[in-house]
C-alpha cells in the first residue's frame with residue numbers, strides 16, 4: 116500500500132555508492148529526503164542529481180540528509196556519477212541506493228506499473244527526525260523536479276514543528292505566517308504576545324516567529 120503522511124518511513128538495509136547503510140541508523144536524528152530516479156544515464160535524472168549536489172549545502176544547513184535511488188546497481192551509479200560531475204558542474208556528494216532487486220522501490224511504492232513496470236517514478240519522501248513521512252511528491256519520468264520547492268516545504272515543516280503556525284500559499288522563509296486553526300485567541304495571546312492581524316476570525320496573520 117502507498118505510504119501516507121504520518122506513516123513510519125520503512126527501514127531497510129541497502130547497498131549505496133557510499134557503502135552499505137541501514138536507513139534509520141543513517142538518518143540518526145536528522146531529517147531525510149529519499150528520492151528516486153527512473154534510470155541511470157538518462158538526461159532529466161542527470162540534471163536533477165547535479166542540481167541536488169549543487170544545493171546540498173542548503174540541505175546540510177537545515178540538518179537534512181539526502182539520498183537518491185534507482186533500480187540500477189551501485190556499479191552503474193558510480194560510472195554515471197562521473198558524467199554528472201562532468202556535465203553538471205558539481206560532483207554527486209550524497210549516497211545513491213542501488214536497487215536492482217527493487218526491495219526499497221517496492222517498500223516505498225516507487226514503481227507504478229501503469230506508468231512503467233521497469234522504472235521507478237520520480238518520488239520524493241521527506242522524513243522527520245521521528246522517522247515519520249512528512250511529505251510525498253510523485254512526478255512522471257518526463258518532468259524534472261523542483262528541488263527549491265522541496266527546500267521550501269522543509270522550511271515550512273521545520274517552522275510548523277516548532278511553532279503552532281501554518282504557512283500560506285507560496286510562502287517562503289521570512290514571509291508572514293498564519294496562526295493554526297486549532298489555536299484559540301486566548302492561547303494565541305500567550306504564544307504570540309507580539310500580536311497578529313485578524314483578517315477573518317479563522318485567518319490570523321503574523322510575521323514569522325524568530326525571524
Ligand code: BEZ
Nearest residue numbers: 153157158159160256257
Ligand atoms: C530522463 O531522466 O530523462 C528520463 C528517464 C526515464 C524516462 C524518461 C526520461
